[in-house]
Amino acid sequence: MHLNVGISPGDFPPNGIIFNKTDSVQDCDTPSFWNRTSNASPTVADCQQITQNIAGGGTWYVLGIAGQRQLVQYGTCAFGVTVFIPRGVLLTKIGNQDIINRINTSIDKFASNGLVGAEGLMECEDILSADGYRDDPVDWGIYHT
Numbered sequence: 001m002h003l004n005v006g007i008s009p010g011d012f013p014p015n016g017i018i019f020n021k022t023d024s025v026q027d028c029d030t031p032s033f034w035n036r037t038s039n040a041s042p043t044v045a046d047c048q049q050i051t052q053n054i055a056g057g058g059t060w061y062v063l064g065i066a067g068q069r070q071l072v073q074y075g076t077c078a079f080g081v082t083v084f085i086p087r088g089v090l091l092t093k094i095g096n097q098d099i100i101n102r103i104n105t106s107i108d109k110f111a112s113n114g115l116v117g118a119e120g121l122m123e124c125e126d127i128l129s130a131d132g133y134r135d136d137p138v139d140w141g142i143y144h145t
Contacts, residue, residue, distance in 0.1 A: 016063035024057040025095035028124035035110040041117035042144045046075035051100045060094040082139040091127040
């Protein structure tokens, strides 16, 4: 079966992620934030560079299979997600603004000595699910590469 985005589940590479260049978009809401900043955290500067690198737009389609998926990285900083699949979700969307907002808010709340680390939960739009539900729980994190 083909999705309305022009891809099918069989099109996914082994990492379970397809990037689609789009306008700037936000597909997730209701985020929570937990401080994970430590001496082993990535630098604020590298995390800020991620936000600049993806500011032009984009959507990450993440196949709903077990495991953490790194979406972007620069230098010491990475942003990744784990999509929970309690309702048979096949595909979840993460927009560039979702990543930018999580990084910027984490820096504002938790940066210390030029380092930042954070994680949280957010609800993101799905493409296909067994029950047609539109918001899927996603664990996100900012961590050292």
